[in-house]
Amino acid sequence: MLRGLSGAGLGKLDSDEQFIELAAKYGFQAVDLDARGLIERHGLEGARELLASNGVVIGSIGLPVEWRGSEEMFREGLKELASAAAAAASLGCTSCCTYILPSTDLPAAHFMALATRRLRTCAQVLGAYGIRLGLEFVGPHHLRTRWANPFIWTLQETLDWIDAIGESNVGLLFDAYHWYTNELGPSDIEALRPEQIVHVHINDAPNVPVAEALDNGRVYPGEGVIDLAGFLSSLHKIGYKGPVVQEILSAEAPQGTADSLAERSKAGFDKVYAAAGLQ
Amino acid sequence: MLRGLSGAGLGKLDSDEQFIELAAKYGFQAVDLDARGLIERHGLEGARELLASNGVVIGSIGLPVEWRGSEEMFREGLKELASAAAAAASLGCTSCCTYILPSTDLPAAHFMALATRRLRTCAQVLGAYGIRLGLEFVGPHHLRTRWANPFIWTLQETLDWIDAIGESNVGLLFDAYHWYTNELGPSDIEALRPEQIVHVHINDAPNVPVAEALDNGRVYPGEGVIDLAGFLSSLHKIGYKGPVVQEILSAEAPQGTADSLAERSKAGFDKVYAAAGLQ
């Protein structure tokens, strides 16, 4: 498993260089960032060199298609997808992710039909470039009732949806926070095959009742109450070998310099990896 | 368009022969019945002869797969599907239909995902035998809240679902009662292409407020308040050429002999076809 960082948890980053070098400095092997933007800013060779010289790969890109809104928005975003996928592929990245809000103002069944068709098309385009699509189920209770109609938020529902989408390159983005807020345990991970997991997010939860854990109330790995040792060792046990990327969503920007936050992230990873019996 | 009868509206039928002969006697060209059962009772040649000698074709068979319940039920039913499709095909029938209940006790989005996958598989199997799958949206208001969660009941939702299922041989079963209880008009039919319609049901509604029209409170064509002239002429206008099959769901069995009910059906068809300016 590759240790990874996203921008969420590092405060204000000034440049791609800073982000990638910080990741390398603190022992991370992957970063989640916009591959196409990186190439636009540095050229293809520059981007490759920046990553390679720091020994860092891109963990995953975000899906540049808004599939949750109007057909018009979907069509606008779809125009960007092939280029974004080609950019990711040119930098060796093979994963693209999106999250599923657990409720919606649209009629739930109808929205599920629309979203199934839209994500199938996205998966096909990504697949043409050797890229997999990871779907992130989102567990925090407050979001389940945030919009008028419940949608889906459980692991099983997401697996069933992946079956309905019906493309071989679709799997899970498995986030520790959503595993926790769904009150799942190691055995739920161990029931999976590794290829069902496209990408992993790691972060921790404050010591509040699970039903009160807010989506943007996350803390650094090892600083909260999630059984991250169990999370990581289960992933390792089933043979997952991809990135485990930190994503700290918080209401306010974290205090401190990016360097100090990256260092804090490393300390968190060290702690929970050790607890899991990994390197 | 072929005039057709189903068993619903003819009271108690004693035999296939009675059903098919009554249809022929009163000028109907199609019957909806279980093709496989017909072959089991009469042999393939006997079944063909019974239909041919009466100048009647099978309009559509019912989908023998329960896709709305457990995975186990789905798997049980799927075992029957290929044989049922082969039987229908051997009698020249090219359509198989199922209806969509407008609410469900299952979480709606999850159920939509499951149902999408299941109906895709059904459509693939049917397609191997040259048979199309017609999905019937169901409009009566009382059914929309009959179970805990709203599912889908509109024409547009059903078309979007057909897109999500993503198989070329899936279309609509268009039923006059659901067209009426959705408060649609001729222009909604005229916006369709004929190949989007796999099968048509005809029946009429009592003179009660539309929101109070019960699913099993249907009356014979021409005896109620639905604009069946508009319904039929729109279907004809867009070029629909398939069966228009009477389906009278009622709380109590209709009074009278099967013969008298078939005669009444013919009178209803004559009236509404004439009003539509058709034969």
Next chain:
Amino acid sequence: MLRGLSGAGLGKLDSDEQFIELAAKYGFQAVDLDARGLIERHGLEGARELLASNGVVIGSIGLPVEWRGSEEMFREGLKELASAAAAAASLGCTSCCTYILPSTDLPAAHFMALATRRLRTCAQVLGAYGIRLGLEFVGPHHLRTRWANPFIWTLQETLDWIDAIGESNVGLLFDAYHWYTNELGPSDIEALRPEQIVHVHINDAPNVPVAEALDNGRVYPGEGVIDLAGFLSSLHKIGYKGPVVQEILSAEAPQGTADSLAERSKAGFDKVYAAAGLQ
């Protein structure tokens, strides 16, 4: 059916305006051209106005994806597809076409597998913009042996391939020359459903043995030996209502001004439409 022109047969055209105005001047209702280029040159509103003021629609755009070569070429082209489809849709065009060469230097079965996957992806992207994909089977005998391995060139093979691609928005581009060089007749058209035909090309063949008719040896409608009356009346009979676009592929550019060639085209259409008993 809409009478249509493509650039093939009009010699040298100086501008979009000239092409569209000539089409209008000689009674054509459709032109086949690159929608995205038209918008780039005239702006969206300018392009719409140019078409609308001449009473002309776009019949079909060409598929901007090379699916017959390397995976790299496919990926390059795919980046353009969504934008091209969006452009076409913004001008009201709902069709995109590509042709199938009847032989290939690649191993035929392997190439069929690759091409099936590629065209499925193209169809999905086009479908997101409401656009259908038309596949043109190509009949001339010399092309069947032009490359090392026979691929497909018959109507039935193409229909079977469309089934294998498995997307609802894929159909035929039906070209009179390929109908002729496959030695098909009106009954082969009459066995189709109109929705199976996405687009139609019209042109004529010189009076040589059919096996010697060259792909780039076509002549204007009505100036050759193809039974275009039978071709058109069959298309009309089954209910095809889309564009019938002239495409004259010839080894040398035709003689005369674009205006004179458009006039000659009109004369050809008038002759064969009359022979078909159409307007």
Next chain:
Amino acid sequence: MLRGLSGAGLGKLDSDEQFIELAAKYGFQAVDLDARGLIERHGLEGARELLASNGVVIGSIGLPVEWRGSEEMFREGLKELASAAAAAASLGCTSCCTYILPSTDLPAAHFMALATRRLRTCAQVLGAYGIRLGLEFVGPHHLRTRWANPFIWTLQETLDWIDAIGESNVGLLFDAYHWYTNELGPSDIEALRPEQIVHVHINDAPNVPVAEALDNGRVYPGEGVIDLAGFLSSLHKIGYKGPVVQEILSAEAPQGTADSLAERSKAGFDKVYAAAGLQ
């Protein structure tokens, strides 16, 4: 990896009991046999008990659908598929396999289109029962020209075909003989992900030039020239954990009792597993 036996290589077997007990006696953990037949002969509980009491699972069933012939044959077989899949699933088997002949008397591209559609339908039906479909590429040179037109026989072609079929539950049946006759090496296996392999066959080749190795000229593992140590260690290295089932196709039935042949099979497995550094 599970050691497994098929009937091919055991001479004449008198009963299911004999087959399963012999497998157990000689340390095999899997057998390839017809699950539905086993249930028909022993009842569901009897079949389960027979397997469980011998500590043996079913490795894979054969696909009961002839997809290489006429549409009629395909439709006939498809009627059996769901029941066969349900039977396999009821005994815990999750795999179903078929082989690809490397040449065909049908036009290759057209046959590829037909076969793609047919196998997609099979995969969908199998998927409904949690069963994967394994496609076996077939390497012996003499079969590549046995019928009029080359079809496919390489690993890469088969992977590309699996992509074209486009269902997530389709993968490879990887047979040592076809790996050898394609002149592949361990690195070709190591380039695969384990989930791409549905099933494995093992056997050996006589010491003749590779181009002369006959499909039905196979010998027992360890008695020939195939680098089975490399074969097995590569499979192990990438994480393949499924059955490795012996399949000895030979022109004449092997000499000896089933017991002696099973013993000989065990000796072969012991030898090549040891050479691979496995158990």
